[in-house]
Amino acid sequence: MKGEAPPVLAGRRPVLELLRAGQSAERILLAKGHAPSNIVNEIRRRADRAGVPLQIVPSSEIERLAGDVNHQGVIALTARYRYTPLETLLAGESPALLFLDGVTDPHNLGSLLRSADGAGFSGVVIPARRTVQVTAAVRRVSAGAAEVVPVARVHNLTQALETARSAGLWILGLDSEAEDDIWSSDLAEPPVGIVVGSEDKGMGAKTRERCDALVRIPQRGRLASLNVAVAGAIAMYCCMPGSRSGVAGMRPEGWRGNGA
Template structure:
């Protein structure tokens, strides 16, 4: 079963709220700061069309409801985010007639990193993101805000056991590529066009031992500077874009 959280969630910011409305996310109520309406006509129009209650309040009320979050004068009170099943991610690729490209995140604990990764995943056509239930950031208001609405369009599966999930992906014909700074293979010399799940390790420890052992192959990003590591979301972004580049190049040459 999909993982549900019974509490309501806040979605903050003009773009994330508009994307949530457009994606069909169940929104219970909108709170808009007094004087901010003139910048929100598309958003308010969409809310009106869907019959969603819009309440005008003092900006300080929004600050209290979502402390520490840049809300830009608008908050949505939403039903809990529905996590997807792993099968749904693969079905999404199949329905598009595309070779699966998934992202597996091994204990990414910073919600900003998770939001940034989901945003890049949406831009690069990734079919879904898989995160573990333990020792991982979840889809919170901060994550949704950082993803700039992308989390409404990229399904995220939350699983109990990453190792078992990787084994299952293998049985479905998906290859598992782990990102590792010590890997012998340079990503730019590696075929990323096959059905693929790219595994990104935690910000502090990298890939866990068991996860690393389950990977079909490991890839590294070439490093020319003195620091030998990249932020997890940056590394994930480079890998996703390289996979996209290879697939688009192959499609172009096939059409030529």
């Protein structure tokens, strides 16, 4: 929209990862009087090489633009986040994707992006409605992962799951009431898609129908479920490329944990 202010990405690590990933930025602002650091020095070097203007401004200007976000004296005025087509994610060799059905908390999405990067997942798929989008808050929480993990935004999640299945992915839905646990599933390896439901209601009925299998994360504690970001992270690490032999050894003999 004409005259609309560009999105603000705040924090040293997110801004550095933005530059490392070759993403565009209109300007980078550094707060006057902040102590130098290795990260800030690298931000300066990379901004200079990329031709991104860098300005030293009063801290009050940084605080005005960053709002309540912990900016650490560094912000980038960025271009709009660019989503990746689902077809691009599916075109890779043996893809591993995370599908989110109704996740609304930006902290959960940011954390899941960090975990997706750590587990070597190919990307994350979100619906265009009723799910948090990749906002400035998500990019901040992701600590740079939003700049390196591709995110596809689709209009119809169930159709996207069908497309993924047609491309050869096994679709596993996380369900605390599932009979099988993820450690025992023969499908928990790439090419694979993991589906995580919303924070309060879990997966929708149509989403569940598109899953090849429902699996739970076994627990020994008394609580019935895990936080969405934690459950998604565990599932991704269980399914990450080359992890199956290690996962099999993690499961104690005679394990009878509760579902998650």
